[in-house]
Amino acid sequence: MERERYLRQITLPGVGEEGQEKLLRSRVLVVGAGGLGAPVACYLAAAGVGTLGLVDDDVVKLSNLQRQILYRTEDLGRPKVEVARRQLLSLNPEVKVEVWRERFAEDNALSLVERFDVVVDATDNFFTRALLNRACVARSKPLVHGGVRNFAGEVMTVLPGSGPCLACLFPLESKAASAQTEGSSVLGPVPGVIGTLQAVEVLKYLLGLGELLVGRLLVYDALSATFHEVQVTRNPSCPVCSKF
Amino acid sequence: MRVEVRLFGGLEKFVKDVRFGEGFPVDLPEGGRVAELLDRLGIPPSQVFSVLINGRHASLADVLREGDRVALFPPLGGG
Numbered sequence: 001m002e003r004e005r006y007l008r009q010i011t012l013p014g015v016g017e018e019g020q021e022k023l024l025r026s027r028v029l030v031v032g033a034g035g036l037g038a039p040v041a042c043y044l045a046a047a048g049v050g051t052l053g054l055v056d057d058d059v060v061k062l063s064n065l066q067r068q069i070l071y072r073t074e075d076l077g078r079p080k081v082e083v084a085r086r087q088l089l090s091l092n093p094e095v096k097v098e099v100w101r102e103r104f105a106e107d108n109a110l111s112l113v114e115r116f117d118v119v120v121d122a123t124d125n126f127f128t129r130a131l132l133n134r135a136c137v138a139r140s141k142p143l144v145h146g147g148v149r150n151f152a153g154e155v156m157t158v159l160p161g162s163g164p165c166l167a168c169l170f171p172l173e174s175k176a177a178s179a180q181t182e183g184s185s186v187l188g189p190v191p192g193v194i195g196t197l198q199a200v201e202v203l204k205y206l207l208g209l210g211e212l213l214v215g216r217l218l219v220y221d222a223l224s225a226t227f228h229e230v231q232v233t234r235n236p237s238c239p240v241c242s243k244f
Numbered sequence: 245m246r247v248e249v250r251l252f253g254g255l256e257k258f259v260k261d262v263r264f265g266e267g268f269p270v271d272l273p274e275g276g277r278v279a280e281l282l283d284r285l286g287i288p289p290s291q292v293f294s295v296l297i298n299g300r301h302a303s304l305a306d307v308l309r310e311g312d313r314v315a316l317f318p319p320l321g322g323g
């Protein structure tokens with residue numbers, strides 16, 4: 001381990017070399033390599049999370065560059081996960097980056113989620129988010145949810161068994177939820193704020209530090225420059241987590 | 245009866261002088277439902293994706309009670 005690389009966090013109370021070793025042994029799956037996935041992956045790679053998994057089937061498009069800070073203009077047309085892997089390894093060659101250039105779907109959901117310690121929801125549509133939530137609840141994997149739209153965003157951490165899941169919060173499993181939100185408007189730094197908060201949640205979970213956003217939806221509004229917290233309780237008739 | 249309402253993600257634009265996420269009181273007849281609350285506030289039901297009553301997932305048909313804390317969210321985007 002390059003001790004100096006992580007010096008500024010090794011010296012944090014509650015981290016130490018032991019915490020850093022823990023991060024290097026950890027495996028985190030980031031589903032979606034877009035506006036949320038970019039800051040999440042950068043900060044986790046920089047922090048020395050030993051294995052990062054990235055799932056995304058898309059290529060870099062010009063309209064991505066306003067917010068997806070992993071990519072450069074010369075990357076246009078290239079698969080996002082390939083560019084992301086190159087960038088993350090150049091940031092920190094000590095970590096491993098495993099990529100899947102495919103959609104997170106019914107047929108790979110469980111086998112992907114099973115390989116990791118923590119999963120990050122950096123998806124851009126409700127169908128994938130619903131699937132991710134079901135897979136994480138079924139395999140009892142922590143899921144750090146993030147979402148953005150226009151000038152606002154939100155974060156919540158799902159710890160299956162000890163707090164509400166995403167279907168306790170949204171009508172994820174209903175028909176109405178299929179209204180796609182892909183391609184919605186967003187102020188570039190807003191996913192930066194939310195993705196960064198997701199990375200913070202992941203590191204806290206892996207290091208066993210502080211209080212997670214379990215049952216607490218943290219909502220950010222850029223226009224009023226405010227954060228608000230909304231309590232969320234488990235829905236005893238949740239179509240997803242009430243069965244577990 | 246009086247309930248406390250918080251609006252998120254642009255829904256606050258439908259109500260004059262209400263700010264994102266800040267609670268405000270709304271008076272409703274006894275037995276009023278979430279749908280009547282939206283009607284009172286002038287928020288089209290199609291704009292509301294998620295409703296929480298006291299932190300618990302709810303629907304437009306749910307009946308509100310004195311002191312309930314209601315949070316309303318529009319659909320969410322992503323990455």
Ligand SMILES: [Zn+2]
Pocket residue numbers: 164165166167168169234235238239240241242
């Ligand atoms: Zn649930």
